[in-house]
Amino acid sequence: MNLLAICLLILMSFATQAKDVNDRRDAQPEGLVKIAVLRGEVEIEGWDRAEIEVKGELDELATDLRFEVKDGVTEIEVIMPRHNVNWADGSDLVIRVPFQSKVAVDAVSTDIVVEDVRGSLQLRTISGEIKMKGGRERMNLKTVSGDITTEDTVGRLQASSTSGDIDISNHEGDFDGESMSGEIDVVAKDVSRMRGSSVSGKVSVKVGFTTEARAELTSVSGKIVVRVMKPIDLSLQVDSNSGDIDNDLSDDKAFEMFGMKSLRSQIGKGSGTLTVRSVSGAIELEEG
């Protein structure tokens, strides 16, 4: 019996988690959910209930969790001490929200994962990564030193990282992406507005444009590779100060003027405009 008691005590101590959280609140199906997590990982999943659920573990140094619903706005915040934020394990939360919720996440050293949330999204972290699947409206994703990865999104997608890579696959709709030293890799269709900009990272897009689309891709020293899906109906304006321009979209070749290389070309009726500029990076244009 003593042995049994010891085993049970030890196991009970294992099972006890002082900072576990498991809470649920009623919420509007299309309400706004604001989430603030200083560090750790937060996973946000859409579900078909008019409820918001928060599960997982809080930061080792968290003092509290604020979980309030008021006037259609839900606020979830891991409260941290302002002056004692030693390096500790961060929060690890899974938050379930109604499918159509609008979600805003404000984080610092936090990885953000979002799946099946169909309202507008604003995800901001500093040194964490952002992964998203299945966004449907306006999506604004920002990180400083982390990567951004999205798949199966429809709508207007904006992604920005300073030193991280941006990898967008299977997107339908407009896209705006910026990175400084990271690479931008986009596969998108039904694009009427596109902008991709990097300083030293490679910009690579495979894109299907709508008619009268406007697209601008720029880089200072990074290579730019554009693969355009058929049908193609574009005016091309391509310039580079010192990088090579390799055009397989039409028969036109780049020419040199005032020490710059330029390409002007019309494919189809030329209804849309594709502007590509680099200072020293090479530019490649081909059919996708």
Add this chain to the structure above:
Amino acid sequence: MSVASLKSFYEELKRRRVIRVATLYVVAIWPIIQLLDIISPALEIPESVLRYLVIAFFSGLPFALILAWIFDLDRDGVHLDDGQAHEPFLGSRTDLTLVAVLCVLVVGLFLVQVSLEDDSLVENGSDDGSIEQRELVRSTPEVVAPVSDNSIAVKPFDSFSENPRDQYFADGLSEELLNVLARVPELRVAARTSSFAYKGVNRNISEIGRELSVAHILEGSVRANDIDNTIRVTAQLINVESGQHVWSETYTHQYSDVFKIQDEISGAVAEKLKVTLFAGKTTGSGTRGARSSNPEALIAFGRGQQELSRRSKDSLLAAASYFETAVAEDQNFALAFAGLCDAYTLLVSYEYADRDEFLIKARQAVDRALELDPELGIAWASKGLLESQYPDKKELARSLLKKAMKLNPSYAMAVMWYATLIEDDGEKMQLYERAVKLDPKSPVASYNLASMYAVQGRDAEVMTLFSHIVESDPNYPKGYELVAQLASRNGRIGEAIRHFERAYELSEDLNYGVNVSKLYADIGDFEQSDIWYQKLAGGVPEEYKNRVLWFRIGRFVGAKDSQGVTDLLRKIEQTHGGDLETEYDRLLARYYLGDRKNLVRDYDVALASGKTFTHQDEYIKEFLPEVQIVVASQLESEGESARANELLASAEATLRENLDNPSRHWPEDWYGMARIYAVRGQQQQALIHLQRAVDEGWREHWRPGFDPIMQTYESNPVFVTMMAGLENRLTIIRDQFEMEAEFAMGF
């Protein structure tokens, strides 16, 4: 239920072997759970799977008990219980043997786990081996020192008390130990900021050791007994690589005997690491002055140290206040006097306090520290920092800091402050890197190194250190300044605004606010620009007022408020100062006001006045070319082409030098080049250079409209397209801010 019926129920449980089944069930699953726990990291089994398995195992217990109650297992097999006693399937001897085997298994697995976890006896330490933790280890920057056998970190001792005072006392004790050990020349001791970052943190010893690059960790606990005024201190020295306890001991003494405990612990550590304490000295009065046995003084000192590391105005003022309390409690506490000197000096260094008053107070504090303990390296470093505030005492400061590094080779701040006084970039860089190695969790050490990398254009390294700073202290404002500057120089205005705003929120440093106001004007959000400008009103130092007024002009030009522009230019034109910057500012103001009649003459008068620049290096690189270009433009209009070309050549040489410098990335330099070509009448080259400015990140789209030199291109289709593209980018940034505002307001 009566006692008799309870007894009868218990007898029935025994007869049906329910208790035996329960015991066997728990004893059987325990080793399984332990085994899974041990092998799960290697097999990368997610924690959630383990959690479900534990739940499943325990969910099975009630079913096992119910089955044991209903069925009987004897030598005839399984059948429903008939109320009769049967010969059990396993005899009691077999039963006991099974329990014994399982017990051996439990003990064996427990021991295996102990050896793997390294810190099984730590009161608050266990490693859950999570992927997140491993990621953090991997993300430690590359600046990692090789592990020396004689290296040690003092993990803050735990306090067995809810009273925060006791925790601060434990901190003070730990810090004192750290300082005593740091005096041993043969020992490399991890800095306070780094080792205290693990206070209350659930991380295993091997990870801490790896992150701090130390071979040993000293940790322990303090239990205070206020009734008899005693403290019980348990200390243990752990080898990081093996996880073995090299030594452990428990001491119980009166509060007033805290020195004795420190001496005994440090003596034991020195003996185990085979080094000599205090470079051959005994723990006599020569070192005791550094320390305190006064709990209140120790508590205040610990809090002061914590505040000191952040370097914001509030935290430095708080640090000074805590150190003042510490020295008031114990007037012989040399370390607290040194801390007080640092707080006062840094308040002056960051321009948060009156220079004369605070430097006098700092000197009094450090002199007292050195009077109490002339061998205290930390105090010599404080004195070096203090002397470095005087332009004519840099050499003295260097020699004091060298002395500090000799007395306490582990003190990262001495190395870092010494680095700031070194001219040679290579040596400076090595010293900054050494400071980060000594104190990898110090935000200020990482920030200084990152700033050095930024100057050299090593943006990737800047970003690595930035991530590290944010992970160490998400509230360290200068970390955000690093990224804001980087983003601003690369035309990432939205990002720059966000990070400057965050830095301002954390520090209320006006410089950040000025940048925010300017950048909002650049993107055309005049309302926000005004809000930020109002926040700063009156707080800008006199010598930077004209600079802020020039920033402000962009806001009124952008808003097409010509009267606002004129008023600001008049303000600048009427400023008076004794330096060449002010003269040139006035000259530029007159140029933009259209008052150019005597421009060239005034330029010559300013040059001949003998006045000099206050901020020479900065001005010559950034502003002098602009003055030369506008004067050249005026000379050209007056037919003085030869002299105009001379000035343009000088401006071009400066700008080309800037552009050829790989560490300097200022898109404004390309705009300057465009203007030079415009004055020369080389339109194509002017437009090519303007485009280059845009590509490199120049975003002051309002400037050409304000600039008589570039205004000539306003109807040029290439120029128009270029500006439209730029305006489009700024619209996207404004749009994003609007979206953020919608989220903030709740739609």
